[in-house]
Amino acid sequence: MGTCCARKAGNEHAAPGSCWHCGGPLPAEDRLIATVAGERRAVCGETCRAAAERIDALGLASYYDMRAAPGPKPEAEGAAEAAVWQRPEIARHVIRDLGDGRRETLLVVDGVRCAACVMVVERALFAEPGVEDVEINGASKRARVVWREAETSLPRLLDALARIGYRALPLDAEALDDVRRHESRSALKRLVVAGFGAMQAMMYAGVLYLGDPASLDVAARDLFRWLGFLVATPVVLYSAQPFFAGAMRCLKTRRLGMDVPVALAVAAIYVASLIEAMRGGVHVYFEGVSMFVFFLLIGRYVEMRARHRASDLTDALARLTPPYADRRLANGDLERVGVRELMPGDRVHVAEGGVIPADGVLLSERCRVDEALLTGESAPVERRRGETLVAGSVLVDGPVDLRVERVGTETALAGIAELVARAQAAKPKLALEGEKTASRFVLRVLLLTAATAAAWAWFDPSRAFAAALAVLVVSCPCAFALAVPVAVTRALAVLARRGVLVVKPDAIEGLAGATHVVFDKTGTLTEPDLEVVRVDARDSMSSADALRLAAALARESRHPVARAIAAACPNAPLPAATNVEMHAGLGVRATVGGRELRLGRADFALEGNAATSMDEDAVLLADDTGPIAAFHLSERLRPDARIAVRALERQGVHVTIASGDSAQKVRAVAERLGIDDWHARQAPSDKLARLAALREQGARVIAVGDGVNDAPVLGGADVAVAIAEGAELAQATSDIVLSGGKLEHLAPAREIAAETLAILEQNQRWAFAYNMAAVPLAALGFVPPLLAALGMSVSSLVVVLNAMRIGRGIERRERQADRAAPIGTDRNGATTLEVPAA
Amino acid sequence: MNVLLVMIPLSLVLLAGAIAAFFWAVDHDQFSDMETPSLLPLDDDPTRPPVTE
Numbered sequence: 001m002g003t004c005c006a007r008k009a010g011n012e013h014a015a016p017g018s019c020w021h022c023g024g025p026l027p028a029e030d031r032l033i034a035t036v037a038g039e040r041r042a043v044c045g046e047t048c049r050a051a052a053e054r055i056d057a058l059g060l061a062s063y064y065d066m067r068a069a070p071g072p073k074p075e076a077e078g079a080a081e082a083a084v085w086q087r088p089e090i091a092r093h094v095i096r097d098l099g100d101g102r103r104e105t106l107l108v109v110d111g112v113r114c115a116a117c118v119m120v121v122e123r124a125l126f127a128e129p130g131v132e133d134v135e136i137n138g139a140s141k142r143a144r145v146v147w148r149e150a151e152t153s154l155p156r157l158l159d160a161l162a163r164i165g166y167r168a169l170p171l172d173a174e175a176l177d178d179v180r181r182h183e184s185r186s187a188l189k190r191l192v193v194a195g196f197g198a199m200q201a202m203m204y205a206g207v208l209y210l211g212d213p214a215s216l217d218v219a220a221r222d223l224f225r226w227l228g229f230l231v232a233t234p235v236v237l238y239s240a241q242p243f244f245a246g247a248m249r250c251l252k253t254r255r256l257g258m259d260v261p262v263a264l265a266v267a268a269i270y271v272a273s274l275i276e277a278m279r280g281g282v283h284v285y286f287e288g289v290s291m292f293v294f295f296l297l298i299g300r301y302v303e304m305r306a307r308h309r310a311s312d313l314t315d316a317l318a319r320l321t322p323p324y325a326d327r328r329l330a331n332g333d334l335e336r337v338g339v340r341e342l343m344p345g346d347r348v349h350v351a352e353g354g355v356i357p358a359d360g361v362l363l364s365e366r367c368r369v370d371e372a373l374l375t376g377e378s379a380p381v382e383r384r385r386g387e388t389l390v391a392g393s394v395l396v397d398g399p400v401d402l403r404v405e406r407v408g409t410e411t412a413l414a415g416i417a418e419l420v421a422r423a424q425a426a427k428p429k430l431a432l433e434g435e436k437t438a439s440r441f442v443l444r445v446l447l448l449t450a451a452t453a454a455a456w457a458w459f460d461p462s463r464a465f466a467a468a469l470a471v472l473v474v475s476c477p478c479a480f481a482l483a484v485p486v487a488v489t490r491a492l493a494v495l496a497r498r499g500v501l502v503v504k505p506d507a508i509e510g511l512a513g514a515t516h517v518v519f520d521k522t523g524t525l526t527e528p529d530l531e532v533v534r535v536d537a538r539d540s541m542s543s544a545d546a547l548r549l550a551a552a553l554a555r556e557s558r559h560p561v562a563r564a565i566a567a568a569c570p571n572a573p574l575p576a577a578t579n580v581e582m583h584a585g586l587g588v589r590a591t592v593g594g595r596e597l598r599l600g601r602a603d604f605a606l607e608g609n610a611a612t613s614m615d616e617d618a619v620l621l622a623d624d625t626g627p628i629a630a631f632h633l634s635e636r637l638r639p640d641a642r643i644a645v646r647a648l649e650r651q652g653v654h655v656t657i658a659s660g661d662s663a664q665k666v667r668a669v670a671e672r673l674g675i676d677d678w679h680a681r682q683a684p685s686d687k688l689a690r691l692a693a694l695r696e697q698g699a700r701v702i703a704v705g706d707g708v709n710d711a712p713v714l715g716g717a718d719v720a721v722a723i724a725e726g727a728e729l730a731q732a733t734s735d736i737v738l739s740g741g742k743l744e745h746l747a748p749a750r751e752i753a754a755e756t757l758a759i760l761e762q763n764q765r766w767a768f769a770y771n772m773a774a775v776p777l778a779a780l781g782f783v784p785p786l787l788a789a790l791g792m793s794v795s796s797l798v799v800v801l802n803a804m805r806i807g808r809g810i811e812r813r814e815r816q817a818d819r820a821a822p823i824g825t826d827r828n829g830a831t832t833l834e835v836p837a838a
Numbered sequence: 839m840n841v842l843l844v845m846i847p848l849s850l851v852l853l854a855g856a857i858a859a860f861f862w863a864v865d866h867d868q869f870s871d872m873e874t875p876s877l878l879p880l881d882d883d884p885t886r887p888p889v890t891e
Contacts, residue, residue: 185864188869
């Protein structure tokens with residue numbers, strides 16, 4: 001989390017009209033007050049109050065000053081589900097016994113957004129008695145916890161987090177054997193040993209090179225040589241060990257990897273120097289070999305860091321199935337069990353709003369489920385008795401019972417998860433090509449070295465060894481091998497940090513080269529919610545006043561239309577509504593300021609009096625004398641849709657909308673976004689045909705959709721981009737996922753992709769030019785091995801540092817843009833401003 | 839020149855000490871979290887400092 005929080009004092013994430021803790025809207029009446037650091041703060045509900053006061057009780061009131069984002073809203077029930085983890089069948093999977101009564105587990109903590117969150121979570125865990133160790137990684141949202149089982153338990157720890165609003169999920173115990181943690185620790189140690197060793201070796205060698213040869217007798221020379229040997233030995237035997245191990249692995253599988261010439265060179269220089277030192281010869285290069293190892297390790301270390309960071313962020317996606325299920329016993333009672341315990345044939349009960357735990361057949365009469373996860377279709381679908389429900393879909397109305405058919409890895413959800421994993425494991429084409437080139441190169445280097453040695457042995461045997469060594473070292477194609485992976489991993493990490501998760505790294509090429517973007521409309525350019533776009537007020541009333549009156553009625557209802565009207569004036573003081581009556585499917589009736597008002601469909605609002613024709617689609621506010629105002633609602637554009645479209649057009653990309661919706665709706669959205677090229681009533685096959693036609697004309701197309709129902713469509717594009725919000729697994733068939741529903745990240749992502757390709761090419765050119773220039777010189781004997789080692793290491797370093805530039809330019813520009821923007825408008829400001837004004 | 843006979847062993851001892859100290863630090867999670875500790879000084883009243891062992 002690069003963005004950190006302690007910018008200024010005061011809770012800047014709780015606007016006056018919103019909850020102090022979670023930033024959500026406050027209810028109209030019966031406000032709850034939480035006391036934080038002696039101050040009275042309005043909160044939106046009982047759970048938020050409990051969380052805020054709990055955080056205060058932990059002595060962490062300053063969290064509210066330091067955080068970078070509002071806190072997660074705590075859920076009411078959390079304790080009940082937490083108890084499931086205590087069942088031995090599940091505990092076995094998620095808790096590791098460290099012996100002497102200590103237990104260890106790895107949690108994924110949802111809602112961790114900044115360093116202040118990390119601090120709160122850490123402190124909340126430490127406040128539990130018996131907690132021994134907590135280690136949290138903010139980027140991957142993971143917490144490793146060690147506790148004494150005699151004093152506390154996993155459910156109590158989860159409960160401690162739930163009380164302050166963080167939902168934690170234990171991960172498989174296998175994840176605990178944290179390979180990466182070990183890898184990064186030992187890499188850091190190896191790097192530092194090599195650094196110290198190289199530094200000292202250079203000092204001792206400096207005496208030999210720079211000192212006055214006359215004043216240096218043989219004894220002193222040998223003393224410094226053996227000192228060099230002393231410090232170079234741990235560098236070669238300890239720090240360079242990964243190269244030897246890698247070379248062994250390569251040889252075993254009969255491949256020629258990067259590590260082979262490196263290991264060969266390190267071993268050859270070290271052993272030869274040792275022999276020369278014993279004989280009293282001239283070719284002693286202990287400092288050279290130390291520097292060589294040190295620079296190589298720097299390259300490896302930077303690459304490893306970039307790799308870890310990238311996988312940290314993508315890992316967080318892979319956890320969607322619920323951890324527990326309610327199994328119905330023979331006598332009809334419910335028993336809460338872990339999902340792992342479910343067997344085919346079990347009868348499972350799912351409450352409304354719950355997640356289906358396993359694939360199964362519906363036993364209840366009917367229900368509606370949200371299968372956005374699998375189909376991308378955000379509208380709930382109806383299922384009748386005997387039809388199949390899939391794991392991971394959300395039950396919209398219920399409750400229902402189902403009979404489990406497939407569990408665990410056999411479910412459709414597991415299939416998708418595996419697809420994602422496979423896509424991530426696949427090496428990008430770019431990297432594969434780089435590797436192939438490098439391994440061909442290695443073979444040539446080895447042949448060239450042998451040829452050089454043979455040729456010199458013929459002419460001047462005394463120089464054969466030094467020249468061969470120089471060729472081996474100088475031409476070692478490390479820079480070549482690093483060029484691609486370093487740039488790609490850096491790009492993935494930069495993109496991931498901006499919420500652009502690249503599932504298939506090949507997409508970077510396609511992203512950079514795209515000429516067309518085809519957007520789906522519903523759920524992509526628009527949000528699922530409605531919004532008020534126009535108010536027609538009658539009778540000399542201002543539209544703002546009319547809106548306020550309507551909102552006073554609307555906030556009493558949960559209907560989407562009512563919510564849209566209420567949301568149109570969030571902060572204004574509203575007149576009180578009394579005698580509220582809800583009429584399902586029609587509207588709301590209430591008394592405001594002594595007169596009876598009706599808000600709803602035209603025939604309801606006017607009580608059957610002749611409705612004027614133009615009010616057909618609108619929502620009407622009326623009293624006994626007639627209509628007061630008409631409200632026109634429309635789908636709400638994503639706040640950043642306009643910015644995203646403009647930015648893409650500025651990059652010279654042709655933007656198109658292809659939607660299955662009616663022409664009228666599509667046109668409305670296209671006009672608001674300023675897109676001329678739109679197509680309505682497009683079936684998936686039409687969209688596919690459109691993509692195919694575009695591609696035939698030589699266009700390279702990015703398709704942006706909201707999920708997997710456009711899977712075939714997305715699949716037909718050069719690059720498929722999905723917007724992930726909620727139904728996170730939507731990325732299954734897309735190449736890139738925009739997480740958090742941020743469309744505006746698309747254009748910068750293109751820019752970063754283009755930059756990546758440019759830098760990649762620079763890197764390859766540089767590596768090629770370096771080798772071309774250095775090898776002949778080395779073969780002719782002009783390059784002493786020390787210089788060769790330095791040259792090779794520096795060339796690798798140049799490649800790595802060059803790759804680190806990816807994303808820097810765009811970040812700098814954005815910071816400047818932020819500073820230039822007037823206070824109070826963020827970069828989304830422009831679109832949010834023009835909305836409710838009528 | 840005789841001073842070298844003191845200084846060189848001394849430098850080696852310091853080198854070994856520095857490496858040992860660094861290894862200790864890595865093994866005790868001093869480098870595992872580079873973000874949160876920067877916020878701790880801003881926290882006025884730590885009820886229980888997160889010290890392990």
